[in-house]
Amino acid sequence: MAFKGDLEALVLGVLQGGSLHGYEIAKRIREVSETALSVGEGQLYPALHRLELEEYIESEWIPQEGKPSRKVYCLTQKGGDFLQEKQKAWEAFAKGVGSILSSVPKPTTSKRTALVQRVRFKALGGR
Amino acid sequence: MAFKGDLEALVLGVLQGGSLHGYEIAKRIREVSETALSVGEGQLYPALHRLELEEYIESEWIPQEGKPSRKVYCLTQKGGDFLQEKQKAWEAFAKGVGSILSSVPKPTTSKRTALVQRVRFKALGGR
C-alpha cells in the first residue's frame, strides 16, 4: 500500500514550477512543505536518474563559475501526463487515509458513552 | 520521508470505531478507503504484534463455533494518544504533499505562456 512513488511525484510536482537542479529540488521540497517533508540526497539522485530513464524529465548540464556545475532538469510532456495520474492517485490515497484517521470515535462524543462501550466490551470477554 | 508508520496509524484509526479482529481490520481499511488502500496480511499481523508490544492496543482471543477463533484488538489510552499525534503528523504530511503536487504550473494557464517558458529555457541552454 503506501502512496507509491511519492518521491517521484513530488519531484515532478516541484518541476511544474519551472526547471531546477537536484540540490535545489531537495531544498524546495523542504521549504514548500514547511519541513514536513525532507528528501535525502541518497534518495533524490537515484530518483532523478530513474525519472530521466523513463523520460519523465530531461537534463542539461549548466556550468557555473567557482561553483560545481548544475544538472538542470525539466519536465517532459510524458512527465506532465504522469504527474496528472499521480495527482489523482494521491487524492484517492489522501482521501482514504483521511477518512480512516479522522473517523469519529464510536463513543459519539461523551465520556459516558465511552465508558458504556468499554463495559460492553468487558462483558464480552474484553478488558 | 514518506508518512512514517502509516499502517500503524491506520490500524489505530480503524480501532477508534470499536474493537475488531485482524482480518476485519484489513477489510475495513479496504472498504472505508474504497480500495484506495490495501493491506496485505503479511504486513498487518506483524504490525498488530508491534502495536501490542508497545501497548497501543490490547488483544483477547474470542472463540467461535465452526470458524477459527478471533483475536480481537482494542485501543488503549496510550494508543489513543499516539493516534492523535499520528493524526497531526498526517495532516502536516498531507498538506506538504498537497501543496507540492497541486502547485500551479508556472505557465499561468494558457498554452501560449507554456510555450514562452519553454523558449526561455531553451535560450538559457535548456532544451
Added chain:
DNA sequence: AACCCATACCTCTAAAAATGATGTATGATA
C-alpha cells in the same frame, strides 16, 4: 594556515519495510 560550512554532484551499504507465497484449519458454495 587549518577548519568547517554551503554548494553540487554522486554511490554504497545496512537496516527497514512491502510483497507474495506458504501453512493450518473450517465451513459454505459451486
Added chain:
DNA sequence: TATCATACATCATTTTTAGAGGTATGGGTT
C-alpha cells in the same frame, strides 16, 4: 471435488529508505 471466505500466522525475496561516505570549490571562521 474444488475453490472460496474466514482467520490466524510466518517466511523469503525484493524493494525502499536512511545515513554515511566520496569528490570538488569557494567563503567565512578560529
